[in-house]
Amino acid sequence: MRRVAIIGAAQTRFEARKASLAYNELVYGVVRELLDRTGISMREIESMVTASQDAYDGKTISSMAINEVVGAYLKSEAKVAADGLQALLYGAARILSGEFDLTLVVAHCKESEGQPSAITGLMFDPFLQRPLGLEELIAAALQARRYCRRRGVRPEDVAFVAAKAHCQALKNPYAQRAGAFTVEDVLASPILADPIHELEAAPRSDGACAVLLASEWRACQLTDRPVYIVGIGNCTDAYWTERDLAEARALQEAARRAYAMAGISDPAREIDVVELSARYAHEELMAIEALGLHTSPVEFITQDRAPFINPSGGPLCGNPPTVSGLVRVVEAYWQLRGEAGERQVLGARTALAHGAGGICGQNQTVVILRRA
Amino acid sequence: MDEWIVRQKIRIPFRYTAGRAISRFLLGLAERRIWATRCEGCGRVYVPPLGFCGRCWREIAEWLELSDEGELVSYTVRPAKPPEIFGLIRLDGADSHLVHRLGEVEPTELERVVRVRAVWREDRTGSILDIAYFAPVRSKSLT
Numbered sequence: 001m002r003r004v005a006i007i008g009a010a011q012t013r014f015e016a017r018k019a020s021l022a023y024n025e026l027v028y029g030v031v032r033e034l035l036d037r038t039g040i041s042m043r044e045i046e047s048m049v050t051a052s053q054d055a056y057d058g059k060t061i062s063s064m065a066i067n068e069v070v071g072a073y074l075k076s077e078a079k080v081a082a083d084g085l086q087a088l089l090y091g092a093a094r095i096l097s098g099e100f101d102l103t104l105v106v107a108h109c110k111e112s113e114g115q116p117s118a119i120t121g122l123m124f125d126p127f128l129q130r131p132l133g134l135e136e137l138i139a140a141a142l143q144a145r146r147y148c149r150r151r152g153v154r155p156e157d158v159a160f161v162a163a164k165a166h167c168q169a170l171k172n173p174y175a176q177r178a179g180a181f182t183v184e185d186v187l188a189s190p191i192l193a194d195p196i197h198e199l200e201a202a203p204r205s206d207g208a209c210a211v212l213l214a215s216e217w218r219a220c221q222l223t224d225r226p227v228y229i230v231g232i233g234n235c236t237d238a239y240w241t242e243r244d245l246a247e248a249r250a251l252q253e254a255a256r257r258a259y260a261m262a263g264i265s266d267p268a269r270e271i272d273v274v275e276l277s278a279r280y281a282h283e284e285l286m287a288i289e290a291l292g293l294h295t296s297p298v299e300f301i302t303q304d305r306a307p308f309i310n311p312s313g314g315p316l317c318g319n320p321p322t323v324s325g326l327v328r329v330v331e332a333y334w335q336l337r338g339e340a341g342e343r344q345v346l347g348a349r350t351a352l353a354h355g356a357g358g359i360c361g362q363n364q365t366v367v368i369l370r371r372a
Numbered sequence: 373m374d375e376w377i378v379r380q381k382i383r384i385p386f387r388y389t390a391g392r393a394i395s396r397f398l399l400g401l402a403e404r405r406i407w408a409t410r411c412e413g414c415g416r417v418y419v420p421p422l423g424f425c426g427r428c429w430r431e432i433a434e435w436l437e438l439s440d441e442g443e444l445v446s447y448t449v450r451p452a453k454p455p456e457i458f459g460l461i462r463l464d465g466a467d468s469h470l471v472h473r474l475g476e477v478e479p480t481e482l483e484r485v486v487r488v489r490a491v492w493r494e495d496r497t498g499s500i501l502d503i504a505y506f507a508p509v510r511s512k513s514l515t
Binding site: 019020058126127128129131132133134137138139141142143145146149190191192193194195196238241242245 | 375377380382386388390394397398418420422426427445446447448449450451456458459460468469470471472473479499500501
């Protein structure tokens with residue numbers, strides 16, 4: 001089978017508000033950086049897949065604003081109005097089709113422009129849920145309590161996840177929020193929606209990232225250190241009120257498919273770095289279990305066992321929506337190339353990137369990457 | 373660097389079609405009734421009702437009425453004055469959840485609440501807000 005390689009990646013620093021940059025300028029900056037890093041010219045890139053959301057951009061067909069800065073003039077561009085990791089999936093499919101050898105995948109979001117709670121509120125059912133004043137945070141809090149009760153997870157355990165993430169982010173120059181926080185600091189941060197504290201929820205972020213995909217033969221021409229996509233799994237669950245929120249069946253299934261494709265039978269041993277799209281701290285515990293890394297996620301994180309979870313700090317330290325899943329690939333790519341600076345996991349050979357979308361993670365994507 | 377910001381509001385008038393299943397549910401609420409559907413494939417009882425079971429990929433034709441009482445599966449409190457309390461409720465006999473506001477309860481008491489019942493508004497219009505909120509069922513007789 002043909003293989004898809006990643007031959008370049010870039011991301012902007014995540015910030016609460018990038019007030020001086022319009023969407024197109026933000027995106028141009030990250031694409032420019034990717035090309036500068038790889039030495040590949042825009043002329044060579046044949047197709048683009050972008051990820052953005054109309055509601056966040058305040059504009060119908062949000063990709064119209066960035067078509068030209070991603071280099072799509074008189075080329076083929078398609079937009080995914082979902083998590084950026086799904087854009088990667090479609091970009092990979094374009095390469096596998098044989099039609100294109102170089103495809104650029106770009107995600108952007110400036111959460112600071114529209115009112116976030118109003119935008120996430122629009123996700124909910126207009127008849128039965130929106131009149132109650134729901135926003136994403138409320139659904140996440142209902143899930144957090146359900147999961148923690150069911151699995152006997154204590155508030156300190158969830159707070160530990162958040163404290164760990166912010167400590168790790170101290171080594172990530174792109175992070176928006178970092179600090180040597182303790183469990184006590186996390187539990188002392190304001191409650192957003194009980195049991196979720198401010199430091200246990202991803203902050204509102206502006207940012208963008210880009211990944212360059214190549215067919216195997218083209219990758220070998222352009223770089224001597226390609227990273228290959230060796231497994232992809234995507235799975236959709238029932239609507240959030242029609243399933244048990246303590247379970248993550250879609251993620252289990254997405255992981256099963258990705259592992260099967262990558263030939264992974266013991267993920268905890270075979271994967272070196274895991275980048276999770278856990279936008280709320282409890283989601284990291286749910287994911288560790290669903291990905292089959294450990295049956296007791298609390299034990300797993302407190303024992304500091306391999307593989308390394310979110311050396312970047314993860315979404316808790318900066319999380320532009322839709323960029324979330326794709327930036328996990330950027331981070332994994334750098335880890336596998338040995339270019340992750342101070343946060344480098346030594347000898348990383350195989351990485352897992354996770355993306356989630358929908359209310360309480362209705363849609364899940366798992367991608368396995370391996371260096372050549 | 374100049375930071376010129378243009379402020380606008382997006383307002384889009386919308387006429388959402390409730391469809392067959394949700395229309396029946398909302399009209400039922402006006403009569404203080406809670407309508408559910410049952411999938412003949414998997415036996416799941418859905419409330420709010422679904423006209424289609426995604427798990428079995430088949431239409432659902434069977435309707436049944438449920439009581440307005442059930443189990444509080446989860447809750448959250450959003451700090452505000454007064455605090456806003458949301459609950460995830462599984463009505464008796466249902467396999468899916470209804471989200472709603474909780475009332476007649478202090479946030480500190482919530483951890484002990486197991487069962488809740490709907491508190492209906494007097495002026496009902498065929499809206500989810502015909503249920504004002506769900507309140508704890510305080511005493512449970514075993515007769």
